[in-house]
Amino acid sequence: MTQQRTWFITGVNSGFGRLMTEQLLARGDRVAGTVRKMDAMDDLKEKYGALLWLAHLDMTDMSGIEQVVNMAFTDLGKIDVIVNNAGYGLFGAVEELSGVQIAHQISTNLLGPITLIRATLPYLRAQGSGRIIGLSTYGGQATLPGGSLYHASKWGLEGFLDSIGQELAAFNIGVTIIEPGGARTNFRFSGARLGEQMDAYKGTPAAMVHVMIKDTSRLPPGDPAKMAAIIVDSADQMPAPKRIVLGSDSWGIIRKALTERLAAVEAQKELAASTDIPTVS
Template sequence: MTVRTWFITGVNSGFGREMTEQLLRRGDRVAGTVRKPDAVADLKEKYGDQFWVAHLDLTDVAEIKAVVGRAFAELGSIDVVVNNAGYGLFGAAEELTDAQIDHIIATNLTGSIQVTRAALPHLRAQQGARIIQISTFGGQAAFPGASMYHATKWAIEGFTEAVAREVAGFGIGVTIIEPGGARTRFRYGSAQLGPALDAYADTPVAAVRGMIENGRALPPGDPAKMAAVIIASAEQSPAPLRIALGTDSFGIIRTSLADRLAALEAQQDLATSTDFPADA
């Protein structure tokens, strides 16, 4: 098995932590970023120079550029860049505060964009690498109570798909990962809620709020199995553009795409009626 060097954002918990542990155990090098370095002190102590770690606030573009540049300078080359860090924000669109909206866009969307942009000059020079973007089934489907989370994930999927086409000629493969619910701290640890408005108390938004506040429902996804698939995707050639993980993700995405296709096909005559005549 080829030993690779990985750059992964958000390695303190969730998929980032699980991937990092699996990669280090098998002998790969990991450059990981965290908001709180103490959260991975145990990994640094155990693996030493095999684990490179840096503080990174994804809302700080200058820091993103500096950290990515330093990682390449100190490690020589990086084979796989994983945009993993992010969080969920839930509540009706008008319940969310301006600050909450600005922060999730800066973290989930702009942060991932800037990590990719900072890495691309280095990856092009290497003439071969992978970029893996962690998204969600919520990048292909939308539900009430998650409007801003969906906004960041639909946007990052569009960005990533376009980049995949831009850099294919440089030997850079790009993959979007779309997990379903997994038993990490994402839903009941890092997720945030907007201030509740009474107007939404009897709407589907309240059910989403209740699920987050109660913290009892167990998602079906196994983080260790999902992380293993993400890691294995770096070996696939050509790189798969999208990978759905979990029965819930597969089912939700399939239903969403089927519904969208059916609605589009029903509009074919209307769409063509707005063109100039063929002989015009």
């Protein structure tokens, strides 16, 4: 029987956050969840009572993030798993995005998660154990036109998580990056935002993102409940898996991107070596 754990998950009111919370509560785990609208969780709170701890949190509020983390550890004691789930996608050609939109995307998807994880580390180190799970996307390793700022936030997040995974192993704290493909959540309706389309970009590759987001007849292949279950189960894997790719579309896109990137690097072996200072024998 799986040992009861306490989880801290951001953005539990919808999508993967909601599904993970439902699955965890159903098996008897405790969840500290952050939301933007408290009443969105009334049904689960009524059903599970003290197993569900809730706090309002805006991921662009850095001082608020630290306060909520401190409250959660004070109220609940040990927290075993930290899941950075909250986030959204900003899409459109980079010229179509405003400075305010750009700053909000980076704050929500990158600076907020960094602040959140930093706030948890003193507690996790004192416990001598913990697991950090970061929700990325195939867009954290591959790129598509019209997604530059979303990619910037996710590539930044993956670099951060990859690095701290090496830092935190000495404290028995594992770090896992989740890279889902398209899933049948409400991402396109509440998790995606578009810039103001410019005539100059109509008919170019960057314009396709507007079609993809607005065309609700295009159904992504991923089953979000299955994906959520794999994310939940990953906490039992020792050592922590470094990355988990979810969805055949994600696997295919990431494999293609990495294969092409490796081929480009391999082709430059002699050029790279030519810039070294000669070794004196």
